[in-house]
Amino acid sequence: MKNILKSFAIVGISAIVLTSCSDFLDQTSPSEMTGEAVFNSTTYTQQALNKVYAGLTKDETYVQSVPIHFGMNSDIELVDGLGATNSNSNNERGTCNYNPQLSWSKLNNNWKGMYEAIENANIVVEGIEGSTLIAEGNAARNKMLMFKGEALTLRAMLYLDLIRTYGDVPMKFETTNTDGSNIYLGKTDRDIIMDRLITDLEEAIGYLPWAGTSGYTTEKMTKGFAHGLLARIAMTYAGYSIRESSKSGYENMPNCDATYPTQRPGTEKRRELYTLAVKHLDAIIASGYHKLNPSYESEWYLLNQLTLDQTYQENLYEVAHGVSFSGEMGYTIGVRINGKTTYYGAKGNSSGKVKVIAPFFWSFDKNDQRRDLTFANFDIREGDNGNTVETMQGNSPFGIYLAKWDPRKMTDKWLNAARASADKVATGINNVIMRYSDVLLLYAEALNELQGADAVGPTCGLSARKAFEEVRSRAFADAHKTEAISYVNSLSSGDEFFNALVDERAWEFAGEAIRKWDLIRWGLLSQKIEEAKAAYKELIKVAPKKLYYKMKADKPGEIDPESICWYEEPQVTTDYKSVTFWGSENEETGSNVVDNLPYISAGLNTPVINRHVFPIGATTISDSNGTLQNSYGF
Structure with a gap:
């Protein structure tokens, strides 16, 4: 070029x-x-x-x-993060742990x-x-x-x-x-x-067409994304952020830094910004151009297949990539290919540096289908006779791979390029910037803040509660949708509804570079990180000491996901494989996982409180x- x-x-x-x-x-x-x-x-x-x-x-x-x-x-x-060396090194591990x-x-x-x-x-x-x-x-x-x-x-x-x-x-x-x-x-x-x-x-917004019209796809800027981006900016503006100096009329986050305070605008300005966000989110919902794909799994399969969802257009905007040209999704983040394999090529084409953590796994409802599309507690390795084998991880409570990006679901074009190359091959998987579920949950959050959970937007006719319900119920199979709806209906307006949204956004968007920015604007980043560490200390008291599972009878290199005994050990273990599970001791290194907890996100409050900026x-x-x-x- x-x-x-x-x-x-x-x-x-x-x-x-x-x-x-x-x-x-x-x-x-x-x-x-x-x-x-x-x-x-x-x-x-x-x-x-x-x-x-x-x-x-x-x-x-x-x-x-x-x-x-x-x-x-x-x-x-997190991006790795256990151990003093990783937390302070001059690379992405140090940066992600707030030690840049x-x-x-x-x-x-x-x-x-x-x-x-x-x-x-x-x-x-x-x-x-x-x-x-x-x-x-x-x-x-x-x-x-x-x-x-x-x-x-x-x-x-x-x-x-x-x-x-x-x-x-x-x-x-x-x-x-x-x-x-x-x-x-x-x-x-x-x-x-x-x-x-x-x-x-x-x-x-006045110039742009809706996705699916005028030749515009969700790989281009469209009216829907411009509405959604404006709302995202308004919600960011209304939220907390660390400042170089105190601003008059702004509210301090409790216990913030004296020199570099974390602040948000005053009540009147926040209402103005929430109202603006609702206006633009309402416009997206009312338009009908974007909807939830009824299948969460299908949406992610399409993404791995490099196929735009032109039926529901759930993704409002995706940064377009191309195989062998660009695309890190599925390499640094996703199901891990651990080393050279005959099937996937000499490079392995996967580092899996981005992880999700054990306490988060246990926070999911057992019937939430997003759980197993978020967590991959295994990697893929070379087996006997050149076959690939899915190998269950043992005691890696802060090293669980993300299942949303999965080489087993990727295109033949990528697979053939990976096999033919001794070097890293870009996956071509698009980076999704905003999904329609984000629109619905932001809408629910802003309306609840302004008028409560049963308030309705200006034109779309959807209440905050119903918007939340759409996202929640999509995550459950038909047999369990009533449970999901009952959960949303049981929530009181105000703090209880907001706290439920905090959880829901974690379950919906894990790994998608959304959670951190949410926690910052809510003023909850440090608090939630410490809660997760504390939750692990409690988890090791009740989690099964071994994880039992079976391989598929017709495909012995693949783990049978239905067989995994996540919550309790089976009464008869004869036909099962097992690995030591998420206890406090790492059998391979002899190290105590609890001792390493302080190194996770260690720089966030030292030497400045809530130093989330770089x-x-x-x-x-x-x-x-x-x-x-x-x-x-x-």
């Missing part, structure tokens, strides 16, 4: 001036073209927009950094990659605003405005993730001046940035000409 951008190194922002246009989807544009010519052609404008999308397919943006490096740890997910090192190069890479994509979006927005094609009566006007809506929404998504990762960041909504006068920018209060993002999205990288700081500096004790 020919590089046709001219770059400036700035503030850690890598600013880009358009001299001609190319992207990973369409490489047929001329090698030299003026910006004016680009944006007076719908074809070349599309190519310029494609470059923004291409910026999301890099490791430093939405392949690794946003969903994995910065989206963990929470009370249910300023010298870690991926901090600088993320900053640069995010601002490069923002700059490309700025180029598109300004180019369209200056184009003759948007004149009233021009046949291309609507198409060009749709492109603008996409660029505005992409930029808003990028900025939200920068804010959630770093706190206050430079605000740059214009292209870089040729004289460099707007290169070195300091930080802007995140609330000012979010106000602008909300305004931009309100404009974008530092700006050392190279970014040194390149900023003195305009940027770190806070929060970094």
Whole structure:
């Protein structure tokens, strides 16, 4: 791919001036073209927009950094984390455990990659605003405005993730001046940035089509996602976040840091933001363009198969990836292939660094079908005669793999590429940014906060309780749906309903880089992490000492999931295999798991309380000409 951008190194922002246009989807544009010519052609404008999308397919943006490096740890997910070395090392293990090192190069890479994509979006927005094609009566006007809506929404998504990762960041909504006068920018209060993002999205919504119309799929920015993103920003804005200094009129989180307080807006502002969120979530629900797939399992199977759900369009937006090109889902996160196998290839193509934990497993209702689609308490290895064998894990209570991304469900295209390569092969599995279940649960949360669990939105006719019920009941087979509905109906408005939503969002979104941001905005991150550690100490008193299971009679290399005795040992164990289960002693190393609990997320409250943000990288700081500096004790 020919590089046709001219770059400036700035503030850690890598600013880009358009001299001609190319992207990973369409490489047929001329090698030299003026910006004016680009944006007076719908074809070349599309190519310029494609470059923004291409910026999301890099490791430093939405392949690794946003969903994995910065989206963990929470009370249910972690990236390794046991032992002092892992907690303090200069890599993703240290970062995810809130012990980031300023010298870690991926901090600088993320900053640069995010601002490069923002700059490309700025180029598109300004180019369209200056184009003759948007004149009233021009046949291309609507198409060009749709492109603008996409660029505005992409930029808003990028900025939200920068804010959630770093706190206050430079605000740059214009292209870089040729004289460099707007290169070195300091930080802007995140609330000012979010106000602008909300305004931009309100404009974008008017331009964008719904998914499934005008040739737009859920791999593109659409009206539904713009509504949902605006609501997500409003809910983030209304929630808690650590601040560089105290803000007047804001409320402190109890027991927050004296120097860097964790705060949220006052009551009136929060009501305004919740009301705004309900308005936009209601619009998605009322539209009918997005629905829950009746089968949770089917939705994840389609994702592993690289197939868009065009029947229900449950996923409002997915970052598009391609086999052998990009895609970390199924490698760093997912069912683990442990080493070389004949079937899956020499590399193994799986690291499984992202884990879920034993106390979270036991929190699920026994009949919740999401449990076994979330937890993979086994890995896949080479067996006899070149056959693969599913090998049950023993005492790994903080090392359970995620089952949502599963090589056994992935495409032949990926499998053939993995077999043919001695190196890592990108899975091509899309990174889902928002699902319709998130829309329903955010809607339930905001309505409950404003008026209670039985309040109804302005146009869709759905109550908060019914929205919650849709998500909960989908997770249960027909024989158990009544139990799920009764559970939701038993909840009182207010705190009880909210606390149930806190749990439900964990069960629904585990591993999807949502939980951490939820806990931060609720002011519950540290509390819930400590509760999970305490729950493990209680779990080892009651959990079976051995886990008994059988292999399938017709497929002896596969574990029979129906045979696993999760909750008690069988009376007769003759026909079962077993592994030592989630006790306090690790038989392989002799170490005491309880002794390692303090290392999990160890840096969250040291030296600053609730330091959930990450530092700006050392190279970014040194390149900023003195305009940027770190806070929060970094």
